[in-house]
Amino acid sequence: MKRADEAAYRDYVVARMDTMRRLAYLLCRDWHTADDLVSVTISKLYRHFPRVKDDERLDGYVRRILLREWLDERRRPWRRETPTDVLPDLGSPVEYGVLDRAQLLDLLDGMPPRRRAAVVLRLYCDLSVEETAEILGCTTGTVKSQTARGLYTLRARAAEVTD
Numbered sequence: 081m082k083r084a085d086e087a088a089y090r091d092y093v094v095a096r097m098d099t100m101r102r103l104a105y106l107l108c109r110d111w112h113t114a115d116d117l118v119s120v121t122i123s124k125l126y127r128h129f130p131r132v133k134d135d136e137r138l139d140g141y142v143r144r145i146l147l148r149e150w151l152d153e154r155r156r157p158w159r160r161e162t163p164t165d166v167l168p169d170l171g172s173p174v175e176y177g178v179l180d181r182a183q184l185l186d187l188l189d190g191m192p193p194r195r196r197a198a199v200v201l202r203l204y205c206d207l208s209v210e211e212t213a214e215i216l217g218c219t220t221g222t223v224k225s226q227t228a229r230g231l232y233t234l235r236a237r238a239a240e241v242t243d
Contacts, residue, residue: 082130089129093122096139100146107150117153121146187237191230194218198226199234 100121104114124145125132132141188196194216201212202223212223 085130085133088133089126092129092133092138093125096142100142103143104146104150107147108153113153117146117149120149124149183238183241187234187241190237191233195226195230195233198223199230202227203231 097118100118101111101114104117104121105111108114108117121142125142132138135141188200191199197216198212201207201215202209207215209220209223212227213220216223
């Protein structure tokens with residue numbers, strides 16, 4: 081970026097910083113997150129500033145960047161977590177009817193071979209859907225459905241065994 085462009089960018093950001101921070105705060109209701117959003121917004125603006133500096137709708141462009149960054153931030157998984165001071169009591173394993181290894185192996189033996197393979201590869205070997213599909217020679221949709229059906233069957237049969 082040219083020196084003149086950098087000076088214009090700096091002047092623009094300094095003039096609009098408070099406005100961007102307030103807008104970000106109104107969106108997310110947290111000053112720390114608002115500062116993060118503004119930081120990302122002005123860094124994205126820096127990359128495109130030579131191209132957009134003379135646009136009369138520059139403020140709208142910056143607001144759109146800020147809004148999209150906030151929406152992206154809201155979609156991130158850690159935003160759905162809520163911190164707590166007291167951990168919930170999950171109860172003892174006996175309350176949930178935990179099976180021993182022999183019972184689980186018996187339940188797995190009662191499943192069709194491909195369904196059992198999908199469950200074992202996905203959950204025990206911790207393979208991705210794509211890796212499992214490649215090993216089994218089937219589509220990813222088949223792996224997903226076989227895994228879901230296998231887990232449903234295991235849960236239903238485990239409930240029968242523990243009752």
